[in-house]
Amino acid sequence: MYTFTLIITGILGAIxxxxxxxxxxxxxxxxxxxxxxxxxxxxxxxxxxxxxxxAKNIPIVFIGATFIGMVSNEVIAHYFLLALAxxxxxxxxxxxxxxxxxxxxxxxxxxxxxxxxxxxxxVVSRNKHIEKIKRKVRRR
Amino acid sequence: MIKAFRYVxxxxxxxxxxxxxxAIFYEExxxxxxxxxxxxxxxxxxxxYYHVPRAEENHFIEDCFLIVFVVAGALSTYFCSTQxxxxxxxxxxGVGFFASFLPIFNRKSPILKELPEAVYCGAFVGMTAPKVxxxxxxxxxxxxxxxxILLLSKNVFNGFGGKLGTIAxxxxxxxxxxxxxxx
Numbered sequence: 001m002y003t004f005t006l007i008i009t010g011i012l013g014a015i016x017x018x019x020x021x022x023x024x025x026x027x028x029x030x031x032x033x034x035x036x037x038x039x040x041x042x043x044x045x046x047x048x049x050x051x052x053x054x055a056k057n058i059p060i061v062f063i064g065a066t067f068i069g070m071v072s073n074e075v076i077a078h079y080f081l082l083a084l085a086x087x088x089x090x091x092x093x094x095x096x097x098x099x100x101x102x103x104x105x106x107x108x109x110x111x112x113x114x115x116x117x118x119x120x121x122x123v124v125s126r127n128k129h130i131e132k133i134k135r136k137v138r139r140r
Numbered sequence: 141m142i143k144a145f146r147y148v149x150x151x152x153x154x155x156x157x158x159x160x161x162x163a164i165f166y167e168e169x170x171x172x173x174x175x176x177x178x179x180x181x182x183x184x185x186x187x188x189y190y191h192v193p194r195a196e197e198n199h200f201i202e203d204c205f206l207i208v209f210v211v212a213g214a215l216s217t218y219f220c221s222t223q224x225x226x227x228x229x230x231x232x233x234g235v236g237f238f239a240s241f242l243p244i245f246n247r248k249s250p251i252l253k254e255l256p257e258a259v260y261c262g263a264f265v266g267m268t269a270p271k272v273x274x275x276x277x278x279x280x281x282x283x284x285x286x287x288x289i290l291l292l293s294k295n296v297f298n299g300f301g302g303k304l305g306t307i308a309x310x311x312x313x314x315x316x317x318x319x320x321x322x323x
Binding site: 028035076091109111112 | 191214235240273298300301309310
């Protein structure tokens with residue numbers, strides 16, 4: 001259940017930042033930092049609104065997922081891929097290495113890995129062989 | 141020369157990402173699903189590297205001031221996080237949010253235009269936990285290294301989510317490695 005909540009947090013963080021950055025044109029840094037500041041302050045002022053594990057990890061997953069939303073709409077333009085990257089971010093975060101625990105930038109590295117996965121999935125799905133399979137499935 | 145820097149920074153970022161995945165792989169080597177998951181991700185990101193956007197900008201020496209902004213972002217975030225006890229998330233986002241408004245003072249200034257990204261990149265360095273960062277000198281040096289990597293990677297991974305964080309991670313990891321090797 002906790003992992004599921006973190007996955008939803010990851011999806012929300014990525015999509016909301018992308019919306020502020022690319023649709024409302026607030027800029028990547030302001031969108032990411034502004035949203036993270038709001039979420040961080042909510043859990044700082046009201047630490048008891050969620051179980052201790054979630055109160056500690058939701059702000060961290062959220063700020064990490066906002067890094068995904070900093071992506072330009074020329075690189076990723078599909079909300080589904082962003083949501084997928086956000087979910088993937090939370091899954092990698094839950095399983096991340098204890099060796100790099102506490103290292104600054106680890107969240108950003110995870111975010112860049114998930115963005116690369118989303119970009120490659122977009123490329124793979126446009127592949128003509130995959131398109132053929134998709135058409136066959138649609139016909140059925 | 142600029143092309144050489146672009147290649148170096150491109151492969152440095154790839155190296156950082158793969159090291160990160162490799163660390164998870166080694167720790168979870170007994171869990172089949174996680175190993176499979178990491179293997180699939182590694183294949184997918186290898187495909188993604190071919191589609192990374194590249195830019196051609198020849199400014200280089202003019203951008204050295206970026207290093208100062210990165211160090212400033214790192215120090216202010218580390219101070220807010222550890223000394224004022226706000227924690228890394230509020231400290232980094234607060235510093236980044238504040239920096240994002242600085243270009244308003246002079247919209248024509250090319251220096252102020254690049255300031256928010258550099259400060260936010262430094263803020264990620266400042267998110268380093270005190271158990272990893274051995275005091276202010278660590279953050280100063282990690283911030284400097286991050287600034288240099290940011291400068292080198294100006295033409296790669298532009299508009300890519302997570303680029304600044306990956307660079308910050310490179311700076312922090314490299315500083316830790318140097319400290320481990322020297323002391």
